Amino acid sequence: MNTRETLKANEAGHLEIGGCDALSLAKEYGTPLYVYDEAYIRSMMRVFKRTIDQEYNGNGKVLYASKAFSCLAMYRIAKDEGIGCDAVSGGELYTALKAGFNAQNIYVHGNNKTYDELCEAVDAGVGGIVIDSYREADILDKIAKEKGVKQSVLIRINPGIEAHTHAFVQTARTDSKFGFSAADGTALEYTKHVLSLKNLDLKGYHCHIGSQIFEKQSFVLAAEKMLTFISAIKAETKFEASVLNIGGGFGIYYTDEDPKLKEEDYADYLKVLINTIKAKSKEYGLNLPYLLIEPGRSIVGEAGVTLYTVGSIKDIPGVRKYVAIDGGMFENPRYALYQSKYTAVKASDVNALNVQKVSIAGKCCESGDLIGVDIPLPEIESGDILAVLSTGAYHYSMASNYNRNLIPQAILVQDGKSEVIIKKQTYEDLIRNDVIPVSLNK
Numbered sequence: 371m372n373t374r375e376t377l378k379a380n381e382a383g384h385l386e387i388g389g390c391d392a393l394s395l396a397k398e399y400g401t402p403l404y405v406y407d408e409a410y411i412r413s414m415m416r417v418f419k420r421t422i423d424q425e426y427n428g429n430g431k432v433l434y435a436s437k438a439f440s441c442l443a444m445y446r447i448a449k450d451e452g453i454g455c456d457a458v459s460g461g462e463l464y465t466a467l468k469a470g471f472n473a474q475n476i477y478v479h480g481n482n483k484t485y486d487e488l489c490e491a492v493d494a495g496v497g498g499i500v501i502d503s504y505r506e507a508d509i510l511d512k513i514a515k516e517k518g519v520k521q522s523v524l525i526r527i528n529p530g531i532e533a534h535t536h537a538f539v540q541t542a543r544t545d546s547k548f549g550f551s552a553a554d555g556t557a558l559e560y561t562k563h564v565l566s567l568k569n570l571d572l573k574g575y576h577c578h579i580g581s582q583i584f585e586k587q588s589f590v591l592a593a594e595k596m597l598t599f600i601s602a603i604k605a606e607t608k609f610e611a612s613v614l615n616i617g618g619g620f621g622i623y624y625t626d627e628d629p630k631l632k633e634e635d636y637a638d639y640l641k642v643l644i645n646t647i648k649a650k651s652k653e654y655g656l657n658l659p660y661l662l663i664e665p666g667r668s669i670v671g672e673a674g675v676t677l678y679t680v681g682s683i684k685d686i687p688g689v690r691k692y693v694a695i696d697g698g699m700f701e702n703p704r705y706a707l708y709q710s711k712y713t714a715v716k717a718s719d720v721n722a723l724n725v726q727k728v729s730i731a732g733k734c735c736e737s738g739d740l741i742g743v744d745i746p747l748p749e750i751e752s753g754d755i756l757a758v759l760s761t762g763a764y765h766y767s768m769a770s771n772y773n774r775n776l777i778p779q780a781i782l783v784q785d786g787k788s789e790v791i792i793k794k795q796t797y798e799d800l801i802r803n804d805v806i807p808v809s810l811n812k
């Protein structure tokens with residue numbers, strides 16, 4: 371079923387997560403329920419940190435890509451593990467700061483940060499802002515001047531590699547809303563511009579080539595291209611980047627179509643990357659850059675399981691069987707967005723043989739509101755608790771109140787204990803910001 375010991379069948383044959391029986395969790399907290407395995411999250415943070423410490427002399431930092439799952443408790447765990455984070459919006463930055471994060475360990479991203487968000491980042495004193503347009507550089511330079519600071523920045527580069535799971539494509543100029551192309555000279559021109567701005571302190575470059583990547587070669591290629599680029603920039607402008615942020619993107623297990631990576635495998639990805647950086651830096655006579663990596667999905671994805679209660683079951687003979695659950699696209703929009711695939715487990719009988727393939731349907735008013743199609747399952751009845759695996763990343767963080775459904779609560783489990791980290795929404799929450807204008811109040 372999975373690679374980690376914290377997710378298994380207990381003696382009763384029930385699904386156990388972090389030492390907690392899934393049926394008991396469903397009973398205690400209700401469904402749908404996001405369950406997060408704290409030990410798994412911490413172990414993944416440690417793997418990346420340890421690898422940088424051991425293989426790169428600690429000359430770098432892990433930044434948890436917090437868009438994968440952002441809440442106070444998650445930032446608190448990252449802080450506790452001594453890693454940094456990235457933030458892609460004022461809201462993520464706010465949450466990280468509220469969790470007590472040291473601003474120096476926060477890097478700010480986004481292809482179109484607002485004026486207010488840039489001010490907030492400068493005011494907080496973030497470690498770096500990854501800039502991505504002329505307009506942004508100019509606005510940020512003004513803000514920094516007004517506030518009397520010299521703001522550290524990185525430039526987002528499009529290295530011309532796009533990776534998806536088991537494949538990658540190299541293009542001279544990728545069609546993307548992110549980054550300046552390394553290949554066609556636009557990144558060089560932008561570098562010159564940023565270097566000319568007095569209130570910005572250019573530290574180096576950032577790239578992020580995609581997500582759910584298993585192909586080691588795509589990371590190697592990205593690192594090679596970035597160092598070749600850094601070397602070319604040095605030759606042209608004398609500016610030598612001291613920071614290289616290589617992004618995230620390490621893949622995780624969703625179904626048997628994906629490899630089941632162990633901790634050592636993730637360490638290997640990073641080692642290969644580090645070795646490439648070392649070799650290329652040596653080849654080009656560059657100082658080793660301070661390395662930033664931004665894993666999101668790989669830290670929290672497999673740590674999460676969503677528990678549902680099965681409601682109606684609709685069998686259309688010769689066509690398809692729909693098993694409807696009490697969740698849906700409001701708490702997991704990933705099938706609707708990407709046709710993502712999942713493994714589902716009957717929580718009361720983990721070892722039951724799969725005898726059918728069903729479509730798991732949500733409760734929203736959309737035909738496309740599915741958790742997945744053709745998911746293998748054992749016999750299943752209304753009232754059963756269904757667990758969908760690998761739901762820790764890009765689930766809660768992408769949730770909405772569509773159809774005025776309540777975003778489920780999230781709990782953290784470890785050593786047989788569970789704690790709420792995000793409270794259940796209430797109907798009052800739904801109308802909290804609704805206003806009936808005076809004109810309607812007659």
Ligand SMILES: *Cc1c(COP(=O)(O)O)cnc(C)c1O
Pocket residue numbers: 435437438479578580581582617618619620664665666667668763
């Ligand atoms: C999404 C994103 C990440 C994290 O990607 P994962 O696939 O979750 O590891 C890192 N950096 C940037 C800039 C991103 O946009």
